[in-house]
Amino acid sequence: MNFDFLIQGGIIINGAGADSEPIHADIAIEGDRIRAIGDLSGISAKKVVNVKGFYICPGFIDAHSHSEFTVLADGRAEGKICQGVTTEINGNCGLSAAPLYGLAFEQRQKDLEEFGIKERWNSFHEYFAILNKKGITTNFITLAGHGNLRASQVGYSDKKPSREDISKMRELLRDAISAGAKGLSTGLIYPPGIYADTDELIELAKETALHRGIYTSHMRSEGDRLLEAIDEVLKIGFEANISVHISHLKTSGRKNWGKINDAFRKIEDASLKGLNVSCDRYPYTAGGTDLDAILPSWAYEGGHKEELKKLKSSRVQERIKEEILREHPEKDYWDNITISAVNLNRNKWMEGRKLSDISGSMGKGPLEFIFDFLIEEDLRVGAIFFSMNEDNLKLILKQPYTMIGSDSSARSFDGITARGKPHPRGFGSFPRILSKYVKEQGIMTIEDAVYKMSGLPARTFGIRNRGVIAEGFFADITIFDPDRIEDKADFDHPFKRPDGIYYVFVNGVPALWEGRLTGKLSGRIL
Numbered sequence: 323m324n325f326d327f328l329i330q331g332g333i334i335i336n337g338a339g340a341d342s343e344p345i346h347a348d349i350a351i352e353g354d355r356i357r358a359i360g361d362l363s364g365i366s367a368k369k370v371v372n373v374k375g376f377y378i379c380p381g382f383i384d385a386h387s388h389s390e391f392t393v394l395a396d397g398r399a400e401g402k403i404c405q406g407v408t409t410e411i412n413g414n415c416g417l418s419a420a421p422l423y424g425l426a427f428e429q430r431q432k433d434l435e436e437f438g439i440k441e442r443w444n445s446f447h448e449y450f451a452i453l454n455k456k457g458i459t460t461n462f463i464t465l466a467g468h469g470n471l472r473a474s475q476v477g478y479s480d481k482k483p484s485r486e487d488i489s490k491m492r493e494l495l496r497d498a499i500s501a502g503a504k505g506l507s508t509g510l511i512y513p514p515g516i517y518a519d520t521d522e523l524i525e526l527a528k529e530t531a532l533h534r535g536i537y538t539s540h541m542r543s544e545g546d547r548l549l550e551a552i553d554e555v556l557k558i559g560f561e562a563n564i565s566v567h568i569s570h571l572k573t574s575g576r577k578n579w580g581k582i583n584d585a586f587r588k589i590e591d592a593s594l595k596g597l598n599v600s601c602d603r604y605p606y607t608a609g610g611t612d613l614d615a616i617l618p619s620w621a622y623e624g625g626h627k628e629e630l631k632k633l634k635s636s637r638v639q640e641r642i643k644e645e646i647l648r649e650h651p652e653k654d655y656w657d658n659i660t661i662s663a664v665n666l667n668r669n670k671w672m673e674g675r676k677l678s679d680i681s682g683s684m685g686k687g688p689l690e691f692i693f694d695f696l697i698e699e700d701l702r703v704g705a706i707f708f709s710m711n712e713d714n715l716k717l718i719l720k721q722p723y724t725m726i727g728s729d730s731s732a733r734s735f736d737g738i739t740a741r742g743k744p745h746p747r748g749f750g751s752f753p754r755i756l757s758k759y760v761k762e763q764g765i766m767t768i769e770d771a772v773y774k775m776s777g778l779p780a781r782t783f784g785i786r787n788r789g790v791i792a793e794g795f796f797a798d799i800t801i802f803d804p805d806r807i808e809d810k811a812d813f814d815h816p817f818k819r820p821d822g823i824y825y826v827f828v829n830g831v832p833a834l835w836e837g838r839l840t841g842k843l844s845g846r847i848l
Contacts (some may be wrong), residue, residue, distance in 0.1 A: 426470050466495055472491065513622035542554065582717055788848075
């Protein structure tokens with residue numbers, strides 16, 4: 323048989339976990355599948371590549387992505403492909419591409435305009451049709467965002483949904499799952515998810531469970547009320563009889579670093595009682611989100627326009643200031659926030675600079691500056707928060723239920739998505755695991771690391787025939803030099819390619835060949 327590709331001389335790390343030993347073997351690809359593994363000397367192929375000394379792995383699965391809009395704007399997803407990522411799980415933290423009705427639709431318009439997206443849609447069926455037409459390089463998986471469901475039906479008000487509202491939200495959720503969504507995600511620090519009570523989430527999780535989906539959560543707290551937030555996730559899992567997944571597990575804020583072992587105990591106790599619990603994490607001690615996430619929950623009520631209206635009131639500003647300073651009395655708090663993205667060209671100089679430095683240079687206190695800045699930028703400000711602990715990060719990464727998620731959108735090195743100074747996790751998470759935490763520090767084996775980036779997320783999210791190097795599986799493959807693998811992106815220069823990754827196949831098509839991006843759009847909606 324004349325295969326399309328023959329990969330010779332490499333060492334296969336098959337993604338099945340620590341019990342699977344690396345093997346020296348060749349791989350033959352025909353169409354979109356792996357057709358043969360073993361000693362394939364004498365086999366012919368249209369293209370033969372020798373990767374002696376390199377590791378051959380399943381294409382990495384980013385367990386926590388936010389690419390629903392960036393891949394519509396630019397399907398090349400170069401920052402992810404260069405890391406070896408072939409599949410992204412999107413729709414996290416309560417925000418997905420659909421459903422978009424009513425106020426949910428209105429709230430997303432500026433996001434779409436920012437990325438030059440002219441198409442509009444309401445349902446996942448419509449969104450997927452648009453995405454298929456445009457083409458993508460990586461495989462696309464999504465969850466249905468609870469924020470979308472609630473905003474489409476209830477809006478951004480702090481009120482308890484009626485039974486009719488819940489029924490309609492369940493209907494929207496069923497439609498999302500019928501289109502292909504893998505489960506339900508929540509973002510319980512963001513509006514409107516922040517206004518949902520546990521009973522509402524249980525109701526929607528029960529609907530998800532009927533369709534064998536998963537419940538994932540950006541919890542209500544990752545700091546002061548971390549343990550209580552974990553309790554809520556576990557309660558939802560038990561009462562809805564559904565697998566649960568904690569998004570980017572962390573202990574945020576120095577005073578909360580000591581809670582890590584209690585967090586592990588809660589997860590392990592629930593597992594012993596029969597609940598499937600997993601989590602993801604990016605390999606950095608800084609997180610990134612919108613700057614207005616520092617505001618108290620009541621400030622978001624009513625949506626974008628109402629939030630701005632509150633910020634323009636001196637009386638409301640005083641109330642917000644009092645609450646934030648009570649929550650964050652630390653003197654260095656403002657030194658640990660960096661501006662990552664702004665909307666207005668005149669403020670681009672602020673990107674990559676500490677909030678305290680910017681406010682000081684303008685002769686303003688940090689909060690006075692934030693109020694004026696958010697108003698001027700129409701709330702469209704991204705920020706990076708340095709609040710975590712490296713020792714805790716290592717402990718989290720080592721847990722058997724932890725997989726790797728970048729918590730970032732797919733961007734490219736030029737074009738409309740190459741803006742600002744985003745978190746380097748969008749360009750370095752996966753090689754950073756292999757370089758820093760496997761090669762340099764040895765906190766996990768290469769087999770464990772690859773499993774956390776392939777086989778484990780495939781199993782957790784029900785991704786069939788991917789995540790493992792096996793005959794008959796789809797040919798999503800990443801090949802790298804273990805001696806040269808290294809992440810290069812940092813907070814000052816995030817748009818940097820990693821070293822050491824030379825070949826990436828997506829559905830049997832090279833997206834990266836001899837270290838060069840091919841531009842092939844062979845990704846699929848899964």
